[in-house]
């Protein structure tokens with residue numbers, strides 16, 4: 001049995017608690033959260049509650065999930081690594097590049113599994129889309145357009161929408177195009193949030209290939225879509241409903257006909273946590289290592305610079 005713990009048991013962390021308490025290979029040894037109302041959650045899942053995460057680390061869990069606010073990821077992850085504990089940190093890995101890189105080298109030096117929760121990588125519709133691309137069914141991928149919009153839920157205050165949600169799409173588009181963009185141009189504004197809450201990012205890749213991301217906390221409807229234009233076919237992946245459509249040309253080549261592809265629906269967070277548990281048990285590398293999350297962070301930080309400067313910004317520049 002792998003001893004596991006959860007640090008930060010709010011809106012996302014409570015799902016980590018539920019799933020880790022159910023995974024067969026795990027024993028949930030405790031949860032840590034300064035909000036004492038979380039003690040009830042610990043009782044519900046028959047585990048121990050700590051207001052102070054140091055006490056949880058003293059139990060020497062073999063893996064912790066960190067789902068506290070992004071601003072605290074660095075402090076909490078560093079403490080876990082120093083205590084020799086493998087970790088899954090919720091996305092974004094951090095809001096600071098130097099701190100994220102420091103965490104990666106600390107984890108490497110201690111040979112600790114350090115995964116980041118880019119949950120959409122575990123979405124079965126995204127996995128089916130990735131497979132289509134790898135099999136060449138769409139031809140060469142030319143553009144990927146992601147839409148992630150919905151109403152603001154009032155929880156995330158420490159970062160704007162680019163770091164909070166855009167990091168999913170930057171990661172996905174880079175994964176689907178097989179490389180990191182070279183430049184990014186962003187426009188946006190704020191209406192309901194202290195930071196930007198609506199943004200459009202244009203990502204420029206090599207050879208004119210492009211990614212476009214629209215992010216909003218001002219929309220009345222919730223949509224999470226990926227539209228892929230390939231040299232042979234188009235595809236539309238609905239991440240929220242786990243559906244995938246491929247658009248085929250009809251016999252007269254005058255219309256594109258949607259053809260649904262089979263997606264076996266499943267809970268992405270369960271797949272993500274099971275995968276990280278397996279990495280720790282078998283010593284295999286995680287599907288989403290922290291290094292990949294750093295690449296997405298670099299692009300998001302360039303997008304934030306672009307929002308300020310009004311110019312396209314070099315990634316990593």
Ligand SMILES: NC(=O)c1ccc[n+]([C@@H]2O[C@H](COP(=O)([O-])OP(=O)(O)OC[C@H]3O[C@@H](n4cnc5c(N)ncnc54)[C@H](O)[C@@H]3O)[C@@H](O)[C@H]2O)c1
Nearest residue numbers: 008009010011012013032033035067068069070090091119
């Ligand atoms: N992968 C995803 O799809 C996804 C979805 C939502 C949130 N997230 C990420 O999860 C993280 C938390 O977001 P949320 O929406 O659950 O926020 P939240 O505010 O609902 O929960 C955060 C929890 O962390 C606790 N906390 C604060 N300080 C702490 C400390 N020092 N030690 C331990 N716990 C502490 C808070 O009391 C709260 O219970 C963020 O990084 C966010 O980006 C990821």
